[in-house]
Amino acid sequence: MSVKVENLSVAYRMRAGDVCPVEGVSFTVADGEIMGLAGESGCGKSTLGNSLVFMEGRMRHLGGRVVVDGQVLPVADFRAMRPYRMTKVSLVPQYAMSALNPTRRIGRLTTDLLRSHDVRESDVLEEMKRRIRLIGLDEDVLSRYSFELSGGMRQRVTIILSTLLNPSLLIADEVTSALDVSTQRAVGEMLMEFRDRGFVKSVIAITHDLSILAQIADSILVMYAGRLAEKASTADIVNAPLHPYTQMLLASLPEVGVRYDKATLTGIPGRPPSLVNPPRGCRFADRCPFARAKCAEAPPFEQVQPGRQVACWKVSEGWPEGGEA
């Protein structure tokens, strides 16, 4: 197993009290696997992704381990993580492509970045140029300023930079959001190609967009309100989801060819609970049509079939469809 996260909990310290957007999270990502991490805004998916690489000041590590290639990462220690960034684990944060310094050419940015990781530019420049050509860009992007590039070009350059030292794990946070469909596809295919060529061993692709994950991911992990709801292969999640949240989320997505006069889709009524004083039991219970008294107790995230984990009493206890008996 290349990446193993065990019982990880991360909190933000806020005036209203500690808020815990990642609570007791455990999962593994195999070598060569692209794992999609899906969920709606505020579910903790970005916090989880960030916490594996970049535990910023207001985040606090409450417990749990992150093991990459058999090595425990000191995720709680911002400074001690430094030698592991870019070499073991790399993060493309959300909006990274909008955060490129506009006063530096891309090539200069690269030099600065490499120098801060004690890598000589001359050692990797040729490889960088090769990868730029590989994804269909011209190597003269290195002499351009970020604002001279389109969003899709910036995003691809950002991914090349973050994977230049061939990290074991790349965490790509919403890298296809805010792009046009054709550019989305190019970026998605680039992630697959980089994995295939071994530029990166495993990828965690964080997005709210399940249909992108259906294209690029091998497995999908669904989060809800700070906890894991379901993990399974992409085909199982898309074709036969088990958790009621996953089922309802998929049912609310329009697909090309579906029109209101043929099939009326419905959203999920209600909204996720506040993470300040969240409910003790299942966090989806008050929006769930199958909820019973048992759901006042938090369901464990456990294996229900080989390769499938779900946190839901209905699934693990095998309640019949349709209401309380």
Next chain:
Amino acid sequence: MSALQIDNVSRFFRASAGGDMTPALRKVSFGIDRGEVVTLIGESGSGKTTLGKIILRLIPASSGTVTFEGQDISAFKGAALREYYRHVQGVFQDPFSSYNPVYKAERVFELLRSVYFPHTGQPTWQDKIESALAAVALNPGDVLGKYPHQLSGGQQQRLLIARALLLDVRLLVADEIISMLDASTRVDILNLLISLKQSGLAILFITHDLSLGNYVSDRTIILRHGAIVEMGDTVKVFGNPRHPYTRNLLTAVPELHKKWQPPADGARSRPTDAAGTGHAAVPATAVDPPRLTEYEENHLVAEEAA
């Protein structure tokens, strides 16, 4: 007669100081009827938002006319413009920035009241608000008296639609109104648009998302580089796309139950123009858009495809 008629509307922007004028819209013409949702689909830089802004009189067209219920909107001033906004309203992408965070959310209603309903008494006003909230399926107790940050994105967006409904709105310009909402609430806003349309509203739904546009609309317009490349009945445009650009867009749409297919021409789906930007600037000279010809009834395709 269409509620809104757009004839040969062009808009130019100067790309840089002293630089050439770049066309953002090139002789766009179409109409929207009452009780109809027209979806305007385009990638970034296609001019779709510019067109929405022109209809809302936020910016003028460089040439061409926009006619609302038989009147040229460019002539409206003062009271006439106020009347125009009584009937034509817009809702935009980012609900979070449409509110002043210092005030309670319902201030968006009060701001309307001072301009459009100065003589309406408090009880009548309350009734109006409650019926507008009911029309967007909001429970007054859930939203009134709250600050914007206490509302979800979907609630905020509904509140802005309710604000438009307080007026005698006949045309709603909805520019990417659901792209910032969570998937589980998106479809509810779409269903709301459909119910508004069924009550007679004309809606221009601007989006880059083909599956959302497909779900909600009666007619679809595909915009590229500021010009229409294909338009017509939604079922025909999506079911039988004729223009290569429309086809390429459709092959790039991620679908849950179908993997991306290689594009028709066998090339990788990388953005193709020389700069690699995916949307090359149109030279200023290429102002004239391709001519639209009728492929079948209610389905027009730009001629360059044929």
